[in-house]
Amino acid sequence: MNQADVSKLMSQLKFAVGPVHRRLRCPDGAEGRMLKLRKTVTALFKNERIELFYTRADEARGYAEQLINEAIRYGDCHRATMELADFWLLDKQCVHKLFKVLVPRYENYQVSYTRMYKAPREYPGMYYKRAVLELRGNPFPPLVPDKVQNRNFIHNVLLDEAKKAYRQEKYAEIAQNITVAKNLSTSEGTNDGGSSSEDDVATKK
Numbered sequence: 001m002n003q004a005d006v007s008k009l010m011s012q013l014k015f016a017v018g019p020v021h022r023r024l025r026c027p028d029g030a031e032g033r034m035l036k037l038r039k040t041v042t043a044l045f046k047n048e049r050i051e052l053f054y055t056r057a058d059e060a061r062g063y064a065e066q067l068i069n070e071a072i073r074y075g076d077c078h079r080a081t082m083e084l085a086d087f088w089l090l091d092k093q094c095v096h097k098l099f100k101v102l103v104p105r106y107e108n109y110q111v112s113y114t115r116m117y118k119a120p121r122e123y124p125g126m127y128y129k130r131a132v133l134e135l136r137g138n139p140f141p142p143l144v145p146d147k148v149q150n151r152n153f154i155h156n157v158l159l160d161e162a163k164k165a166y167r168q169e170k171y172a173e174i175a176q177n178i179t180v181a182k183n184l185s186t187s188e189g190t191n192d193g194g195s196s197s198e199d200d201v202a203t204k205k
Contacts, residue, residue: 041088042091048134054118061116061133
């Protein structure tokens with residue numbers, strides 16, 4: 001069996017994973033660290049967008065991606081996958097959501113199932129990097145607006161036409177004001193020329 005065939009037997013993550021292991025501090029040791037990650041994955045599947053510390057978000061993202069990968073690959077009839085979902089999802093309603101909502105949503109995805117953004121830090125206070133972790137296709141407004149693909153939306157088309165009409169009115173008003181100013185300056189110059197000629201005639205007499 002060649003390397004290409006072996007790669008098909010394993011599910012792969014669809015985002016880059018750093019080579020350095022995350023050192024998440026926890027006073028309860030390894031069990032407490034794992035419990036925090038399970039709570040984070042459960043909150044992500046339940047709310048579909050969460051804000052938390054950057055290191056924990058980066059660590060939990062891989063487990064969430066792997067869980068969705070296994071659910072898409074094997075389905076809800078595979079015993080090992082069901083045990084994996086039961087372990088990671090503390091809220092058992094999220095197990096149903098995983099197979100009935102998220103698997104149909106992501107089964108044709110060619111990119112990662114999650115997004116992670118850097119969030120602003122709290123000020124004043126100690127500096128801790130924070131992040132926003134979300135599932136793709138969530139019902140919330142996008143954190144980063146797409147300014148390229150929405151130009152043809154009807155409200156944007158109407159706003160663009162309204163801007164054009166407003167600018168044309170302003171340009172016409174400015175041109176009219178310039179014309180009036182030129183006419184006034186011309187008439188004033190004519191009047192000044194006439195008065196100066198009359199003064200010259202009076203001086204000669």
